[in-house]
Amino acid sequence: MLTSRTFLKRTRAGAVRKIVREHYLRDDIGCGLGGCALCGGESRPALEARPGGAASSLCPGPHFLLPDTNLLLHQIDILEDPVITNVIILQTVLQEVRNRSAPVYKRIKDVINKQEKHFYSFTNEHHKDTYIEQEKGENSNDRNDRAIRVAVKWYSEHLQKLQMEEKVQIILLTNDRKNKEKAVEEGITAYTCEEYIKSLIANPELVDRLASLNDEGNEIETGRIIFAEHLPLSKLQQGIKSNLYLQGTFRANRENYLEATVWIHGDGEEKEIIIQGLRNLNRAVHEDIVAVELLPKAAWAAPSSVVLHDDENQNEDDVEQEEEKEKSLRTSSSNSMLRPTGRVVGIIKRNWRPFCGMLSKSQIKEARRHLFTPADRRIPRIRIETRQASTLEGQRIIVAIDGWPRNSRYPNGHFVKNLGAAGDKETETEVLLLEHDVPHQPFSQSVLSFLPKMPWSITDQDMKCREDLRHLCVCSVDPPGCTDIDDALHCRVLENGNLEVGVHIADVSHFIRPGNALDQESAKRGTTVYLCEKRIDMVPELLSSNLCSLRSNVDRLAFSCIWEMNHSAEILKTRFTKSVINSKASLTYAEAQMKIDSPSMNDDITTSLRGLNKLARILKKCRIDNGALTLSSPEVRFHMDSETHDPIDLQTKELKETNSMVEEFMLLANISVAQKIYDEFSEHALLRKHPAPPPSNYDILVKAAKSKGLEIKTDSAKALADSLDSAEFPSFPYLNTLLRILATRCMMQAVYFCSGMDNDFHHYGLASPIYTHFTSPIRRYADIIVHRLLAVAIGADCTYPDLTDKHKLADLCRNLNYRHKMAQYAQRASVAFHTQLFFKSKGVVNEEAYILFVRKNAIVVLIPKYGLEGTVFFEEKDKPKPTLLYNDEVPSLTVESTTFYTFDRVTVNIMLDASNVQHQKIRMALVEPKLVGTSVPSQATQLNSNNEPKKKKLKE
Amino acid sequence: MAGLELLSEQGFRLDGRRAGELRQLRARMGVFAQADGSAYLEQGNTKALAVVYGPHELRGSRGKAPHAQALVNCQYSMATFSTAERKRRPHGDRASAEMSLHLKQTFEAALLTRLFPRSQIDIYVQILQADGGNYCAAVNAATLALLDAGIPMRDYVCACSAGFLEDTALADLNYVEEAAGGPQLALALLPQAQHIALLELNARLHQDHLPRVLDAATQACRHLHALLDRVVREHLRDAAALLGK
Amino acid sequence: MAPARYCVPGERLCSLEEGTPGSGTYTHHGFIFASLAGCFMKKSENGMLPVVSVMRDVDSQLLPDVGATVTCKVCSINSRFAKVHILYVGSTPLKSPFRGTIRREDIRATEKDKVEVYKSFRPGDIVLAKVISLGDVQSNYLLTTAENELGVVVAHSEADVRMVPISWCEMQCPSTHAKELRKVARVQPEFLQT
Secondary structure (H helix, E strand, C coil): CEEEEEEEEECCCCCEEEEEEEEECECCCCCCECCCCCCCCCCCCCECCCCCCCCECCCCCCEEEEECHHHHHHCHHHHHCCCCCCEEEEHHHHHHHHHHCHHHHHHHHHHHHCHHHCEEEECHHHECCCCCCCCCCCCHHHHHHHHHHHHHHHHHHHHHHHCCCCCCEEEEECCCHHHHHHHHHCCCEEECHHHHHHHECCCHHHHHHCCCCCCCCCCCCCCCCCCCCCCCHHHHHHHHHCCCEEEEEEEECCCECCEEEEEECCCCCCEEEEEECHHHHCCCCCCCEEEEEECCHHHCECCCCCCECCCCCCCCCCHHHHHHHHHHHCCCCCHHHCECEEEEEEEEECCCCCEEEEEECCCCCCCCEEEEEECCCCCCCEEEECCCHHHHCCEEEEEEEEECCCCCCCCEEEEEEEEEECCCHHHHHHHHHHHCCCCCCCCCHHHHCCCCCCCCCCCHHHHHCCEECCCCCEEEEECCCCCCCCEEEEEEECCCCCEEEEEEEECHHHCCCCCCHHHHHHHHHCECEECCCCEECCCCHHHHHHHCCCCECCEEEEEEEEEEECCCCCEEEEEEEEEEEEEEEEEEHHHHHHHHHCCCCCCHHHHHHHHHHHHHHHHHHHHHHHCCCCCCCCCEEEEECCCCCCEEEEEECCCCHHHHHHHHHHHHHHHHHHHHHHHHCCCCCEEEEECCCCHHHHHHHHHHHHHCCCCCCCCCHHHHHHHHHHCCCCCCCHHHHHHHHHHHHHCCCCEEEECCCCCCCCECCCCECCCCCCCCCCCEHHHHHHHHHHHHHCCCCCCCHHHHCHHHHHHHHHHHHHHHHHHHHHHHHHHHHHHHHHHHHHCCEEEEEEEEEECCCEEEEEECCCCEEEEEECCCCCCCCCCEEEECCCCEEEECCEEEECCCEEEEEEEEECCCCCCCEEEEEEEECCCCCCCCCCCCCCCCCCCCCCCCCCCC | CCCCCCECCCCCECCCCCCCCCCCEEEEECCCCCCCEEEEEEECCEEEEEEEEEEEECCCCHHHCCCCCCEEEEEEEECCCCCCCCCCCCCCCHHHHHHHHHHHHHHHHHECHHHCCCEEEEEEEEEEECCCCHHHHHHHHHHHHHHHHCCCECCCCEEEEEEEECCEEEECCCHHHHHCCCCEEEEEEECCCCEEEEEEEECCCCHHHHHHHHHHHHHHHHHHHHHHHHHHHHHHHHHHHHHCC | CCCCCEECCCCEEEECCCCEECCCEEEECCEEEECCCEEEEEECCCCCCCEEEEECCCCCCCCCCCCCEEEEEEEEECCCEEEEEEEEECCEEEEEEEEEEEEHHHCCCCCHHHCCHHHCCCCCCEEEEEEEECCCCCCCEEEECCCCCCEEEECECCCCCECEEEECCEEECCCCCCEEECCECCCCHHHCCC
16 A cells, blocks of 8 residues: 655755655565464564563563653663563554664664564554654654554454463563553553662662663753753754854863863865863763854963863862962964864764773762763763662773763763673673774674584695795794784895895685685774784684794695896796795794804805895885884883783883894785786775874974984974984983883874775885785785785685775774774773883882973873883872973973973872772872972982983982 | 665565565556547556557658657657656656657567558557656556557556665666665566566666576566456447446 | 646556557566557457557657558559559548559559540549558659549549549549549449439
8 A cells, every 4th residue: 555755854955845755565574583474474474472581570561661762762771681572562663763873772772683672673664554753733742652652552452362371561662651641542551760770589680770861851850951952953053154253173181181172174175173161062972072262362372281170079060270270271272283262053963982990989878879980081071870888899891871861961871781800801802802993802602603614624626726835945033922924035046146035924815715704703803903812803713823824844725016126126027826824934033043054054044134234224224225114112022921911020122133124024915906906996995004294293293302412403304304313312211112102192193095986095104105014914904904905906806796886985994093093092001001010019119201292281201111101290189289380382391490301301100099990090100300298219229320411400 | 864774574565565576557548639649647656647659650850760660759748747746857868768769669569560561550558646666657548548549569568667685676766766776677478478678777676696696577467467368358348338238 | 538647758548458559658678668649548459458548639740651551642644553642541630642653554453554644634633542662762652543432533534624434444534524534443332422
């Protein structure tokens, strides 16, 4: 049967258009019940014939639940709970959820797909008995509510007709009072979510997961209104169009909770606006899309260099203290530092997600409302209501935000899940992975089903399309303890005197075929995450450590890139081929270096290594001449105790010549492959670029170098590399390393991109016109895609539709860049956590440090021995405040009468401050230069006697 | 706001059809007494009126006429009120000219033109409401009009459009689905012999998906053939009853 | 009459062994298919294969074919030819007239060069003619009246009275008794309406 739906819609230009659409009503939509005689029985029934849900005191018999839209939006956590089953989701409700909140829609779709939850999605809009038309004078919300009631009524009549032994009820769950009244009038059983959950006999803990909602009637409760009202969406859109307001992403400041920046979405260039002060922040949360109104120029402020944290023990609702702190932000600063400042007038889109953190119990006993402090410093504290406060204390929990009313200092939320004891390594790792959105669940059955069956061996079919290179003397050089060996090298002399060099990479794309569950899971993970003691694999272990890994003395499938070079490392010929290799040795960097250095060893492997080393040196020189950058970051490795897995010692990584050798050839392979796939697929090659940083990024570096009288040129990569090389201070050798470390901080992030969607291919750091990732397919998904593209280019494989779709490729790049960034943050967080564990066991230590950055009330120092960075505060709570003078042109900080400049050497005291369990801080206090009142006497007798730079006047 | 969901999880499209189902088809023959043959066809909300004159003497220059065959002259036009926004130029714009050419190609393949050398057959199609599948509705309407005019044809010409979304082939796209930007295939088929008169694809489609989409379109054309057949037979019966045979 | 069997274009009627194709059908790969939508007719001839055809209530347009006798009306004449509108093909009227030409040399079978068009036809005459050619790029249908049975059938005199044929080249007006020269068709006596 056909009806038509007519409605008026407003176009973007402001015109009104009449839309007429067909609407077919069907009679073949089933009710979802298994074995339903009236509906012809579903092939895959979703609902149980005898719903065995949670027993409830309100409805003692078996029953189905039917939630309405608001319930679905706010109480999604309850619906995801395994206790709640046999729920019918109407199409009307699902469509509304889709339009209002994409994340909730995704979650409810996942729940519906889970078989054991018995959720059924009923297409009521197209069912001939449950479709209703909008009546005159009825607005769309009322119409949807009426549609829900009609559907419930149909269901109850349908269930009556079925005449089953036990009468099954259908219950409407809604929080809307009017809807509930009307439903009861029509004879439908309806309860609010609260009533129903509270009636569940066996599951009282679900009550905790109830979201706290604003009661519709009483908006103005006790307590004054702190925040300005958010403008409605239509007004915001008008304002944005007329340039009154600006739209952008809200980024909270990690160090200062009263300040944030909004990054405006402009065409191309991005503007940043500073928001300062609680009132101006107006309840915006990190990552929300907000509308900002610019304040007049007289009210513009400079980004504060103050470090401020929302203190634990502060009284909740004390707003005056906040205002005081705000005033401290607005110190007079030079006009050049002023940036556009504004205030948030409305929220366009909320981007709330569940947050990990800890409960800070309220001082009042028996109180049910507590504050929750998230692990991520950029998120404000959340007020939750729970009865299990005492059990949850000291545990890491997950909390979701429900709303932030105008009269509340903190947003309201509800408890979702308990992860485990805080400080416990397992729990902390879990928190780390959750906060960085790293998928770390074990691989599902469907993914594992695509792995090859063991015992696996190379078949004749495989051998036919591959070159047999097993006779070559191939070897691999990797860090000690490495099980996923991606790459192997070989070098030999040819008859014509030239050298043949080969890089062989594990052929992962042979095992992971496009489109299947294994491929999708790897694409979602994007990269292997290396935490200190754990490794979250991108591909299952069978592949990563066994079948794909190029272990020694076994035949393995590989993808080879073979060059013919002359003795001056000039490439004469390049070819790519799929191959079978047999690695003769898996060496560590140290072992390889020993082989090269010892004059007695002269076997094939050693000659091969020596040849590679020689060529690598020439290649590196070439690259540096072209302007490649060699920057250093303080990389640190932990030595783990084999039993407790606690860190015994920290050690900075040392770079041997063999590291550089392997690196050179990997770079060369990546560049050759990039060129080849770009030549073949100019529209869909997956490449990697490193954009040159804007000159403003280098300001810190240039200023810091100038303070030591050195000049750093930043106009080109070569200029930068050369000036870094020549920036030597004879009496201060470590200065060069420090400058390089600072330079790393100025760099932009390298990203993956699709060649058809971008024009700029240059890789700034490597000074290469084109680059991609090819050499590590076991731990990076981008390499698998590049393998597939290269295989098509050499005719060894065929394309599949998604490979040649540049929009899908661009989406994939976006995901890979995100996962890569998150993995880096997770790795850093893991290192930080283990550092804390290490210092916990060590106690208090004195070490030498160098100042990296100078701030208004603190200095940031780097301890080279541990590669550790920390902040030394000069203001302490219970001690008198010393006079601080901050000069941000130089930059320098004068405390009392001692002035600190960047790169000054100091001695600090390191210890673990475990007062805040969640953010255990490495506390550093100044030992030398001695300052009255703030310095700490040195504990150990470690005195630094190396040559000191010309020191500024010291106060004795 | 999220975009429109063209294919739901349960397999229903925006208007409630499943992937392979056609829109409602209504057709009438002999609506226009003045012409030799006429037909009015509604496919969903797309309404097309086709009128046929001929075969009659060649108008215009005799130079254009093919030797020993009839000249098939098609004109396709859309009414200014047929689209959501009023069309400025109903005749002579590129799209209409292209459609006319396509119609001409299609019918030259289906009509037995060798029976009428040196003559001309005019087919005029006017789209009164455009809601996707304009070409297909035009072809179907023209087929019925030609049948009504009694011009000998090899077979019916049934046309249907098909698209590809989320790994499923959809048949008979409406305007919203066409505007979504996915690949669209228009197929004009002679159902008895399964001969393709015209196949048009715009937007890129991977080779692996083509058989499925083509299959969906062919199935749809076959269903259409059954429907049109029913209409024609009813018309013949009514006409005979009127004449008292 | 037995219930008529309707058929539609593209429907396979029978094989070539069972019948011969008639009007409204075509053959393909040894089978006869319908090409019109109408009633299916099978007329069995004595001895020969039955003729299979499809009939429509409204007969479709018939085109003038080579050798067909047509009835046309003269619209203009000049010294070389006469332009006519073809109105009937055989006895079926045409919905829209076709244009034809009768050249000077095709008017009479004998003494072709001595013919004068002015003395054979006048505008407004109804003429019976036969199609000799469909024409090419330049010309329309070419007709001829070079037979005894072909020529002027109905003509009006200058006084606008229908004239009566006297001989093969003359007609006389009954009221003014004036004679006019025409190329007259010898119509069979049974067709004359007296």
